[in-house]
Amino acid sequence: MTTDINLFNSMDENAWCPGCGNFGILNALKEALSELDLKPHEVLITSGIGQAAKLPHYINVNGFNGLHGRAVPPAVGAKIANKNLKVIVNTGDGDSYGEGGNHIIHNIRRNIDITHFVHDNQIYGLTKGQGSPTTAKGQKTTLQLEGVKVDPFNPISFAISLGCSFVARAFSGDKEHLVYVMKEAIKHKGYALVDILQPCVSFNKVNTYRWYKERVYKLDKNYDCTNKEEAFKKAFEWGDEGIPIGIIYKEKKSTYIDRTPQLNSKPPLINREWKPVYAEKFMEDFI
Amino acid sequence: MNYNILIGGSAGQGIVTLSQLLSKILKRKGYHIFLNKDYMSRIRGGHNFIQIRFGTEQIFSHSPFIDLIIALDKNTVEIHKEKLNENGKIICDESIDVSSDNLFKLPLKEIAKEVGNSKVFGTAAIGAVLKLFSIPLKDINKIFDEFFDSDLSNKNYQALIRGYELINNHFEYVEPQDKNHIMINGNQAVALGALAAGVSFYSAYPMTPSTGIMTYLAHKEEEAGIVVEQAEDEIAAINMAIGASFAGVRAMTGTSGGGFSLMTESLGLAGITETPLVVIDVQRPGPATGLPTRTEQSDLSFVLTASHGEIPRMVISLRSPADAFYQTARALNIAEKYQVLVILLSDQYLADYVQTIEPFDFKKITIERGIADASSVKENEDYKRYKLTETGVSPRLIPGQIENKTVLADSDEHNECGHITESAEVRTNMMEKRMKKQELLKEEIQEPEYLGAESPDILLVGWGSTYGPIKEAVERLNSENIKVGALIFGDVWPLPKESLEKYAKKVKTIVNIEQNYTGQLAKLIRQETGIKCDKSILKYDGRQINFYEIYSKIKSEVL
Ligand SMILES: Cc1ncc(C[n+]2csc(CCOP(=O)(O)OP(=O)(O)O)c2C)c(N)n1
Numbered sequence: 001m002t003t004d005i006n007l008f009n010s011m012d013e014n015a016w017c018p019g020c021g022n023f024g025i026l027n028a029l030k031e032a033l034s035e036l037d038l039k040p041h042e043v044l045i046t047s048g049i050g051q052a053a054k055l056p057h058y059i060n061v062n063g064f065n066g067l068h069g070r071a072v073p074p075a076v077g078a079k080i081a082n083k084n085l086k087v088i089v090n091t092g093d094g095d096s097y098g099e100g101g102n103h104i105i106h107n108i109r110r111n112i113d114i115t116h117f118v119h120d121n122q123i124y125g126l127t128k129g130q131g132s133p134t135t136a137k138g139q140k141t142t143l144q145l146e147g148v149k150v151d152p153f154n155p156i157s158f159a160i161s162l163g164c165s166f167v168a169r170a171f172s173g174d175k176e177h178l179v180y181v182m183k184e185a186i187k188h189k190g191y192a193l194v195d196i197l198q199p200c201v202s203f204n205k206v207n208t209y210r211w212y213k214e215r216v217y218k219l220d221k222n223y224d225c226t227n228k229e230e231a232f233k234k235a236f237e238w239g240d241e242g243i244p245i246g247i248i249y250k251e252k253k254s255t256y257i258d259r260t261p262q263l264n265s266k267p268p269l270i271n272r273e274w275k276p277v278y279a280e281k282f283m284e285d286f287i
Numbered sequence: 288m289n290y291n292i293l294i295g296g297s298a299g300q301g302i303v304t305l306s307q308l309l310s311k312i313l314k315r316k317g318y319h320i321f322l323n324k325d326y327m328s329r330i331r332g333g334h335n336f337i338q339i340r341f342g343t344e345q346i347f348s349h350s351p352f353i354d355l356i357i358a359l360d361k362n363t364v365e366i367h368k369e370k371l372n373e374n375g376k377i378i379c380d381e382s383i384d385v386s387s388d389n390l391f392k393l394p395l396k397e398i399a400k401e402v403g404n405s406k407v408f409g410t411a412a413i414g415a416v417l418k419l420f421s422i423p424l425k426d427i428n429k430i431f432d433e434f435f436d437s438d439l440s441n442k443n444y445q446a447l448i449r450g451y452e453l454i455n456n457h458f459e460y461v462e463p464q465d466k467n468h469i470m471i472n473g474n475q476a477v478a479l480g481a482l483a484a485g486v487s488f489y490s491a492y493p494m495t496p497s498t499g500i501m502t503y504l505a506h507k508e509e510e511a512g513i514v515v516e517q518a519e520d521e522i523a524a525i526n527m528a529i530g531a532s533f534a535g536v537r538a539m540t541g542t543s544g545g546g547f548s549l550m551t552e553s554l555g556l557a558g559i560t561e562t563p564l565v566v567i568d569v570q571r572p573g574p575a576t577g578l579p580t581r582t583e584q585s586d587l588s589f590v591l592t593a594s595h596g597e598i599p600r601m602v603i604s605l606r607s608p609a610d611a612f613y614q615t616a617r618a619l620n621i622a623e624k625y626q627v628l629v630i631l632l633s634d635q636y637l638a639d640y641v642q643t644i645e646p647f648d649f650k651k652i653t654i655e656r657g658i659a660d661a662s663s664v665k666e667n668e669d670y671k672r673y674k675l676t677e678t679g680v681s682p683r684l685i686p687g688q689i690e691n692k693t694v695l696a697d698s699d700e701h702n703e704c705g706h707i708t709e710s711a712e713v714r715t716n717m718m719e720k721r722m723k724k725q726e727l728l729k730e731e732i733q734e735p736e737y738l739g740a741e742s743p744d745i746l747l748v749g750w751g752s753t754y755g756p757i758k759e760a761v762e763r764l765n766s767e768n769i770k771v772g773a774l775i776f777g778d779v780w781p782l783p784k785e786s787l788e789k790y791a792k793k794v795k796t797i798v799n800i801e802q803n804y805t806g807q808l809a810k811l812i813r814q815e816t817g818i819k820c821d822k823s824i825l826k827y828d829g830r831q832i833n834f835y836e837i838y839s840k841i842k843s844e845v846l
Contacts, residue, residue: 011669012706040693044686046530049698056695057706062686063695064533065707066526067556073523077530077538078686080488080514085534085687106519262512269487270535270685272512276616276652279483282507283646286469 005034012057021198021209022051024172025119026058029090031175032182033061043086046075048100050092050126052119052198069099072107075114082268083113083257086186093120093195097133097153104193108164111190112256117182118155118193119172121200122207129203139206155195157235160228160249166192167231167249171216172199173209177245184247190255197243215239219246226250288461289319289342290420291350293367296359299331305357305409306337308434309416312427313341314470314643317463321346321755322641325830328495328579334362343464345643347607348755351833354458355419357412361385376457378415380408391415391454398449404439407446414450421460424451469646473637473752474499476608477541477567480615482511483652487536490516490527494543495579496635497569501541521546525553525566532562533696535658535685537619541567544586545576551593554628558598558721560696561673561681563622563657565615567631569638572829581829582635584751584802588810590630591780597718599625599725602780604632604751606736609644610777611637613651620655621731625680625724632779634802636831637752661689671703672696675716679723725781734786735774740765743772745845746794748787748820750776750808752831753800759834764841771841776808782815791818798845800824800837 008030016022033043043061047053049068056063062085066074071091079087089096096104096118107114124130129142133153140147159167166188170181178196185192197216199209223246224230231249257263292309296302306322314320318341326335338353340346353371358364358379368377368387379385381392393415399408417424427447431440471479478500481489491501505515518524524540531538542550547568557564568590572583590602603618605611611633618629659682664670670692674681681703686694695705700717702708736754739747739761749757754775764771772794774786791797799809799820804827809820824840826832 012704015707039691041687041689041691044534054707057697060693062693063697063705064530064560065695065697065699065705066529066560067552067698070522070526070553070556073518073526074530074533076516076523077488077490077527077532078534080516080527081531081534081536081538082687102519103523106523260514261509262514266512269512269514269531270688272487272536274485274487274512274654276483276485276654277649279479279511280647280649282479282482283469286471286475287467 001037003034003037003039005030007040008033008060010058010060014058015054016051017202019201020051021121021172021200022055022119024175024178025117025196025198026055028175028178028182030059031179032186035179036183036186038086043088044078045088045090046078047071047089047091048095050095052090052092052125053095055090069095071095072100072103072116076107076110076112079112079114080263080269082270083263084268087114088186089114089116090119092125093118093122093134094124094132097155105162108159108162108191110256111165111253113189115185115188115192116194118195119198120195121198121204123200123204125200125203136206142203154235155193156248157232159193160231160235163251164193164249165190165251165253166247168194168247169197169243169245170194171197171212171245173213174216174245177218181247190253215243216245217242219244219248289340289346290354290458291352292339292355292357292416293336293353294339294357295334295336295363295367297332297362298327298329298335300359301406301409302335302337302359305412306339308410309413310339310470310641311430312413313339314468315426315430316422317465318342319345319468319643320470320641321349323349323636323831324639326580334366336363336367343461348759348834349640349831351835355416357416358383364390374458376419378412393450393453395450398446402442402445402449404442407443410443410446411450414447415454418451418454419457421456421458424448467646468643470641470643471608472499472639472641473605473608473611473633474569474639475503476611477605477615477631477633478503479647480612481539481619482507482513483649484616484619485537485654486539486619487513488528488531488538489513489540490518490524491541492518492521492524492546494546496571496638497541497543497567499638500567521549522553525550529553529557529560529562529564532564533560533686535688537623539565539567539619541569543569543571544573547586547590547593555594555596555598556698557628558594558600559698561626561721562696563626565618565622565629565631567633570632570634572827578829580635582802582831583827583829584634585804585807585827586632587750587779587803587807588805590632591811597722599627599721599728600780601627601629601728601731602632603629603778604776605637606751606754606775606777607637608642612647614777616652620653621728623657624655625727626683627724627728632751634752657683658685659683664692669704670694672705673701673703673717673720675703675720678727679720729781732778732781732783734783735776737772737774737786739772740770742770743790743794744770745796745798745841746790747771747773747798747800748776748808748812749773749800750779753802756832756834756837757800760837760841763834763838769846779808779811782811784816787812787818788816796821796845798822798824798841800832802826802832
């Protein structure tokens with residue numbers, strides 16, 4: 001069973017640049033949701049601020065377009081409130097790894113069952129081309145005129161080392177593969193981080209479609225994504241030697257909800273039955 | 288009639304346990320209790336003290352006059368002996384190298400050793416205390432059985448009796464009034480109010496003096512079926528609460544000034560996304576880290592406008608544990624009814640003082656969620672989260688609850704559907720829609736509580752936790768025929784004006800009493816009403832003002 005993909009269409013006018021890598025991600029996401037037979041009202045997409053973060057406007061599902069860097073915490077709150085919602089975060093690399101870096105660390109630890117799609121264009125798009133945490137060292141930007149002076153952040157090795165239960169990389173220019181990775185990530189029980197390489201046609205003149213296309217390669221069928229050592233090796237492959245895409249690391253782990261008796265094997269918190277008099281017994285603590 | 292006992296020592300010496308046990312015993316005997324803490328931000332050493340006032344009538348504040356000091360170190364005697372009443376006494380262990388006229392040196396540690404547990408020396412001291420106040424030992428073993436396992440309970444009881452035998456009656460016995468009170472502090476009352484009112488999710492980051500709220504809720508997590516989450520920082524805490532509220536549960540977060548500062552951007556997020564949210568700021572002296580374990584009321588001006596941009600909000604200050612309970616529940620209803628931010632203001636004094644009060648009436652608590660159902664949106668229409676309505680309040684649907692309807696919230700300026708817009712017209716409409724709710728909130732506001740003489744010459748104005756000290760000062764002044772009255776504000780924004788304007792016309796002098804440097808309530812009153820306070824009593828040393836300071840200042844500086 002699949003959901004009619006047209007149900008996910010939004011009437012909102014799109015503000016992305018023509019040729020933007022975000023379109024590939026949006027289209028793949030609609031396809032993935034449709035193929036997973038999810039209905040628009042069953043899904044919540046949260047985002048921060050940035051070009052990527054406008055995605056909730058361009059797809060008809062529940063959406064929470066919050067603050068820059070704060071895409072993840074509302075997703076966590078919403079998932080705790082209603083564990084039946086499919087909660088997905090779609091937001092930029094600056095939003096995820098820069099302003100919101102702390103939240104990734106701790107939600108990997110929570111292993112809460114949400115999917116985090118990072119639209120990684122290796123640049124700050126909306127604010128017109130400053131370096132992002134993933135911009136290559138030495139790359140000139142509209143702000144770093146002599147080139148970025150700091151080392152780039154490696155989201156894949158970072159996530160694996162923290163014990164993230166699902167770590168993947170995909171490319172917005174390979175839709176079929178992206179849909180596959182998205183579906184696996186959404187189905188995964190636990191925190192799933194997917195770094196999606198995405199050209200920024202306006203501000204990143206280095207990491208273009210062509211640049212990515214010439215470098216990305218799909219992980220071999222025999223690649224064992226449960227082997228942490230192998231995963232680390234793949235995590236450090238980058239640039240001219242090739243960039244592996246696919247599920248790089250996966251681990252079975254209890255989720256935040258499994259670990260929380262009030263949520264596990266109980267109806268969702270939004271359906272909690274409660275009357276004020278139920279708390280009357282707690283006055284015993286104070287006699 | 289009431290007495291004041293001070294228990295002092297360095298951090299880690301056990302004054303908390305001792306005071307808990309003693310206050311529990313006195314409470315169970317049927318006395319009213321008021322216990323307040325003065326402690327330093329350290330785990331060992333320094334000087335901490337706890338005061339227990341007990342008596343036959345309800346007690347609203349702490350007292351600077353002491354009847355009995357239980358000194359666990361020499362420092363305590365030296366710091367506090369000047370405050371002893373004429374008939375006052377000090378007890379301490381015989382090993383402490385100190386001398387004073389009214390001092391009983393007792394072999395407390397020796398007793399503990401003989402009983403077989405060095406920790407029970409405090410209980411021996413309690414025995415001596417009870418004897419000094421001529422309080423019978425009947426039924427106290429039952430309390431020990433609740434606190435300790437049977438062996439320890441026995442040893443404590445033995446120590447208690449041995450302590451009791453060490454000394455003679457000293458203070459006049461006052462008959463307790465065996466009543467069915469509860470003994471609770473401000474943080475616990477907030478937590479219980481939140482629980483009663485159906486909070487299902489509380490996210491916070493530990494910060495003194497707000498942590499007690501989270502701690503109490505965490506203890507009830509499984510029994511009440513709620514989730515308490517320790518967030519990675521206050522920004523996460525508030526954003527989680529906003530996400531949970533958006534998704535349909537009652538959510539709340541709490542912190543102290545520093546954490547509140549971190550939350551400010553997200554206050555605006557709650558405002559523009561029209562997500563109901565209650566945030567409690569349990570104030571401590573700032574700025575920055577300030578005095579972590581002490582008290583102040585210096586965040587009022589800040590919370591009135593905290594967040595860039597303009598949003599509707601309600602600010603309620605809490606005046607006592609009873610007020611804290613009912614107002615927390617009320618705040619949660621208002622937040623959902625109007626889809627607005629409600630800020631509760633407490634402080635360290637209120638958070639930590641323990642008072643005996645009437646049991647809470649849970650039947651008075653209602654839960655009004657203000658959530659719309661499928662009938663609010665037509666079958667073939669998209670749901671408009673920000674539909675323009677007469678009142679400014681749009682029907683609120685919960686994501687996932689209605690087939691084929693999706694809910695979109697946005698921190699950008701947005702149109703009725705929640706989509707980003709830069710239209711000047713829509714912007715104007717949306718600002719007016721949100722700010723209309725600020726006007727609506729005026730229908731909810733409660734006038735300040737009036738205390739004191741019917742036609743006063745002097746009007747005191749205060750807010751929040753100074754309620755107790757001001758109440759006691761007013762009573763004392765009134766008993767000397769000084770015509771003083773006081774208005775103590777709970778709701779501070781929107782500011783209720785009726786009573787204030789009424790009394791301001793009649794009195795000769797208005798005095799604001801606040802725990803801050805700049806007189807933040809007085810500024811607010813002037814801004815909203817044009818009424819100017821003639822004099823100020825301001826305190827910003829981190830210690831709660833007591834009734835006697837107010838009483839004396841009124842007599843020396845105002846009269
Ligand atoms: C608190 C805060 N700081 C800064 C900004 C400005 N800002 C908006 S988006 C953005 C970065 C966007 O980069 P990224 O997250 O990578 O998204 P992209 O636009 O590239 O998709 C910045 C710095 C903001 N909106 N809020």
